[in-house]
Amino acid sequence: MLDQGAPPQQRDRTVPASPGLGARLMRRKPVERLVAEGGQGEGGSLRRSLGLWQLTMISIGATLGTGIFVVLGEAVPKAGPAVTLSFVIAGLTALFSALSYAELAGTIPVAGSSYSYAYATMGELIAWVCGWCLVLEYGVSVAAVAVGWGEYLNELLDGTIGVTIPVALSAPPGDGGVFNLPALIVVLLAMTFLLGGARESARANTVMVVVKIAALVMFCAIGVQGFRSGNYEDFMPLGMAGVSAAGATLFFSYIGFDAASTAGEEATNAQRDLPRAIMLSLVIVTALYVLVAAVAVGARPWQGFTDSEAALAQIMRDVTGQAFWGTLLAFCAVIAIASVVLTVLYGQTRILFAMSRDGLVPKVFSRVHPKTGAPRANTLIVSLFCGVLAAAVPLGQLADATSIGTLFAFALVNVAVVILRRTRPDMPRTFRVPLSPLLPALGFAFCVWMMGSLSTVTWVVFGVWMAVGLVFYFLYGHRRSRLASSEVK
Numbered sequence: 194m195l196d197q198g199a200p201p202q203q204r205d206r207t208v209p210a211s212p213g214l215g216a217r218l219m220r221r222k223p224v225e226r227l228v229a230e231g232g233q234g235e236g237g238s239l240r241r242s243l244g245l246w247q248l249t250m251i252s253i254g255a256t257l258g259t260g261i262f263v264v265l266g267e268a269v270p271k272a273g274p275a276v277t278l279s280f281v282i283a284g285l286t287a288l289f290s291a292l293s294y295a296e297l298a299g300t301i302p303v304a305g306s307s308y309s310y311a312y313a314t315m316g317e318l319i320a321w322v323c324g325w326c327l328v329l330e331y332g333v334s335v336a337a338v339a340v341g342w343g344e345y346l347n348e349l350l351d352g353t354i355g356v357t358i359p360v361a362l363s364a365p366p367g368d369g370g371v372f373n374l375p376a377l378i379v380v381l382l383a384m385t386f387l388l389g390g391a392r393e394s395a396r397a398n399t400v401m402v403v404v405k406i407a408a409l410v411m412f413c414a415i416g417v418q419g420f421r422s423g424n425y426e427d428f429m430p431l432g433m434a435g436v437s438a439a440g441a442t443l444f445f446s447y448i449g450f451d452a453a454s455t456a457g458e459e460a461t462n463a464q465r466d467l468p469r470a471i472m473l474s475l476v477i478v479t480a481l482y483v484l485v486a487a488v489a490v491g492a493r494p495w496q497g498f499t500d501s502e503a504a505l506a507q508i509m510r511d512v513t514g515q516a517f518w519g520t521l522l523a524f525c526a527v528i529a530i531a532s533v534v535l536t537v538l539y540g541q542t543r544i545l546f547a548m549s550r551d552g553l554v555p556k557v558f559s560r561v562h563p564k565t566g567a568p569r570a571n572t573l574i575v576s577l578f579c580g581v582l583a584a585a586v587p588l589g590q591l592a593d594a595t596s597i598g599t600l601f602a603f604a605l606v607n608v609a610v611v612i613l614r615r616t617r618p619d620m621p622r623t624f625r626v627p628l629s630p631l632l633p634a635l636g637f638a639f640c641v642w643m644m645g646s647l648s649t650v651t652w653v654v655f656g657v658w659m660a661v662g663l664v665f666y667f668l669y670g671h672r673r674s675r676l677a678s679s680e681v682k
Contacts, residue, residue, distance in 0.1 A: 219316035222551070222676055224617065227303050227313055230550060232458040234568060237561035239304070239458050239546075240391065245466040247395040248453050252474030254398045255536035256449025258405050258529040261485050262341060262505060264443060269498035272439035273430040274490045277483055279439035284479035286440075286643060287447035289636030290603040291475045292626045293610040295468035298454040299623035300613065302463030305547030306454040306540070307606045312551070314612040315605070321670060323605050324548050325662035329598035329655075330451075331541035332575065335380060336583035337595055338533045340365070343375030345526040348506045352520030365585050376583035383535040384576035387542065390565040391459045394539060398532050405529030408522055409481055412505055413488050419512035420491035430495075437646040444596045444643055446482070450475050451602070452540035468624035538579065542571045552678070553670035597647055597655045604640040607633040 232239040243251070265276070272279045297310045305312070308327055312320035343364075347357045357363070364370025386394045429436065450471040457463045485505075492508050506526065510519030542558075546568050549558035558571040611630045613620070626632055671677070 217671070217677065218318040220676055221314065221316050222309075222312045222320075224301055224313050224613075224620065227301055227305075227309055231303050234546065234550060234559040234561035235556050237563045237566065239561060239568075240566035241459055241461050242392040243395055243456055243460045244462070245469055247399065248456055248460055248466050248470035249474050250399045250402045251395060251456055251536050251539070252449045252453035252470050253406075253478060254402045254449070254532040255452035255540065256447055256474060256478045256533075257402070257409075257481060258338075258526075258533045261409065261446075261482060262345065262405075262526045262530050264337075264341070264446060265486065265489060266498050266504045268439040268443050269490065269495050269504075271431065271442065272435045273427065273495045274425045275429040275431075275436045276439050276443075276490060276495070277486045278429075279436050279443055280479070280482045280486050282436065282440040282639075283444045283447060283643075284475070284482065286444060286636070286639040287450070287475060287479070287603075289632055289639060290606055291450050291471055293606045293633050293636060294450055294454055295471045295624045296610050296622060296626050297606065297613070298457060298467035298471060299464045300620055302457035302460065302467055303547060304455055304458040304543040306451055306457075306544060307602045307609070308544060309547055310609040310613075311605050314609040314616070317553075317671075317674060317676065318666070319605065321553060321666045322659065322662070323602050324544060324553070325659065325666075326598040326602045327451075327544045328541070328662075329658055330595055330602060331537055331544060332579050333582065333598070334595040335383075335534055335538050335541065335579040336376070336586060338530055338537065339376035339379050339579070339583035340373060340586075342379045342527065342530040342534065343373055345506065345523045345530060346375045348523035349520060349527055352516050352523060373584040377580040379531055379534050380538065380576055380580035380583060382531065383538050384572055384580075386535055387539055387572045387576075388565065388567060388569055390567045391456070391539075394535060398535055401528050401532030401535070404525055405532065406481070408525030408529060409485050411525075412509060412522060413484055415518060416488040416492045416505075416508055416512055419493075419508070420488065422491070424491050424494050434646070437643065441596050441600070441643040441646040444599060447475070447478070447599075449478065449536070451599075452536050455540040455543040458543075464623045538572075538576060541575050541579070542568055545571055545575065550675075552673045552675040553666070555669075597644055597651055598658075600640045600644045601655075604637050604644075607636040607640070 232241065268279060269276045301310055301313060303309045305324070306327065308320055308324035311323040343358070347363060351357050358375060360369055361371045362374045365373050386397050453470050453474065454467060457467060460466055489505060489508055492512055498504055506519040506523040509522045510516055545554060545558040548554045549556055549571070557574070558568065560568060560570050562569045610626060611633050614629060
């Protein structure tokens with residue numbers, strides 16, 4: 194109660210009540226502020242240098258190759274010949290989410306991707322959860338792909354000079370090795386490109402994408418010669434449960450369009466080009482995935498894919514009876530998989546850049562080098578973390594952990610697009626999800642269904658990861674949030 198004896202000017206002065214914990218956790222960052230801060234970092238700004246072609250190549254680079262070159266050997270034993278159906282299901286799930294991503298990327302063209310979309314629609318806590326899932330999605334994906342790169346490098350070395358890297362130095366402890374040196378090397382190579390800036394990295398990625406598309410077309414042309422219809426007689430030996438389990442594992446192969454959305458602050462015309470790049474890349478990638486998987490299973494009985502992380506090169510060698518073709522494909526795969534590492538690592542650094550700018554993670558992640566326009570310290574830290582992870586953890590565990598983080602983030606994006614339609618219906622949108630809210634609801638349902646197909650161990654790892662993230666948020670991010678600081682002022 195105000196002091197009745199106080200002067201009138203003091204009696205009329207009221208102190209605004211501090212928002213409660215619930216209100217602070219649900220505070221939203223206005224879309225206009227998100228867009229206005231685009232590109233701004235500590236000590237410099239990101240450079241807008243990427244057009245539609247570069248954005249599409251980033252999206253294809255992050256997507257095409259992972260599910261075929263690396264995880265096919267993990268997925269086929271789960272689904273049998275029906276792995277082709279698993280690719281379709283994973284692609285359909287990705288399509289529903291891609292539509293939501295395309296609308297939000299054109300409306301909120303910023304580096305934070307689904308983290309920023311959640312911040313604008315569902316509040317800071319949900320945004321943090323989404324961002325923490327993206328850290329799992331991107332960081333672990335880089336490590337998972339790097340592991341497979343080492344397998345193809347061994348195939349290439351064996352076919353050219355007749356030697357391979359010893360198991361102790363080419364496999365993690367869980368797979369009989371001590372340290373996966375090739376996985377660490379490819380992450381460090383990608384880091385070198387990223388330190389040079391977005392434009393330079395995009396140029397290198399474009400070359401690698403062209404090589405990988407040519408390699409997959411070559412595989413289909415040669416592999417179809419060994420096609421045996423009998424390999425499809427028992428199409429679904431492990432039932433629909435196996436198909437969905439394989440689809441959940443393969444889903445992490447489709448995070449490429451999410452990587453494209455992280456380039457929103459370095460695109461020359463993000464609102465126009467991001468939706469186009471997302472949809473174009475998804476169509477190209479899904480078509481190639483299904484085609485290559487169909488040829489691969491037709492050329493080799495599904496039981497022969499067990500523990501085969503360089504399956505395509507082995508199939509080429511078996512079909513032709515010559516080591517040359519398998520060696521050539523291994524060479525192309527080494528280049529192709531490196532582009533996945535490059536583009537996904539790029540996406541990870543930009544997610545952390547956006548979270549750092551909002552104050553939720555340390556400022557070092559948003560520090561921009563004035564000469565290159567790249568977040569160098571961010572790139573170094575993320576690359577070393579992912580490299581060590583790739584060198585120490587088996588591929589199967591990495592792939593499933595990535596899938597659950599991806600699916601959770603995609604589910605939130607499908608919710609975010611519906612919320613923004615209702616709260617800001619008059620905002621200009623360069624792309625609209627057709628049949629909304631039906632298609633976003635289907636996207637959400639598919640994501641939840643596929644999450645349910647993952648193993649109990651994966652859920653335990655996910656739960657521990659989220660618990661660690663919430664502890665970090667309440668001890669650091671919640672207190673240092675720039676949105677909270679602006680409210681106090």
